[in-house]
Amino acid sequence: MDSLEVGERRLTIDRATESDVPELVALLADDVLGAGREVSELEPYLAAFRDIDSDPHQYLAAVRDVDGSLVGTMQLTLIPGLARGGAKRLQIEAVRLASSVRGTGLGTALFAWAHDYGRQHGASLAQLTSDKTRVDALRFYEQLGYQASHEGFKRHLC
């Protein structure tokens, strides 16, 4: 378990456990885009959690306030690759902060922690995509030193 100091607040980061899944899903659904994309049954999320948890290249982070409540999450994936001199990538997905902690500096602290995690695991490049309608998030990532050099394409396989 790691800790984050944000102003006078002290938060913890740890790998999520199966018992965190309901809270994590609630956080994903409490979002302008997530609200229309998440489902009410828990079982698909539990199955997905087990897939994540059994893959050593995934880190699903649970960020907790001092009272133990879940206030943030992100999923880190380490992707080895040949391109760019054999660069390992840290991919960041599914970033969500509870509305109660937005604007407190937690996002910045969480990304600094994630970048350290990547470096410790040999990653030289961090990458993420953000929906073009998330205007505040796009600005946040640019402030963190990210460059919007790429188009992010998605396609359903069903």
Place this chain on the structure above:
Amino acid sequence: MDSLEVGERRLTIDRATESDVPELVALLADDVLGAGREVSELEPYLAAFRDIDSDPHQYLAAVRDVDGSLVGTMQLTLIPGLARGGAKRLQIEAVRLASSVRGTGLGTALFAWAHDYGRQHGASLAQLTSDKTRVDALRFYEQLGYQASHEGFKRHLC
């Protein structure tokens, strides 16, 4: 090993092996962006290859012509996740086709194969990013049904 029929051409797709690494690196470097990003020593690529090859969620594809020459590559990563109802993602990286096979329909056939691979492994969403300067690639992905809904951010961790 799978095969692809492209017009009168018959190509094969298989997992790359360590002996393919020099040809794969040459393919990555034979590219307007890759030319400035790849290095001359082979060792970093061999180390990266071993990381890829030891991770069961990676598939580094080697596409070969009937004479055995390497004419294409892409790297597939299966990423489990909680978001979107516990959707598993097929991430596609490091797509390269030799200049000798561009415009033949091989790219389209290769992506159809990749999407089938994703479906067979439970993925419901395919995702990739493409540098905004690769105008032909951006059009190609839109023709394949991809939507450029996201900004693709990158940041060096060094």
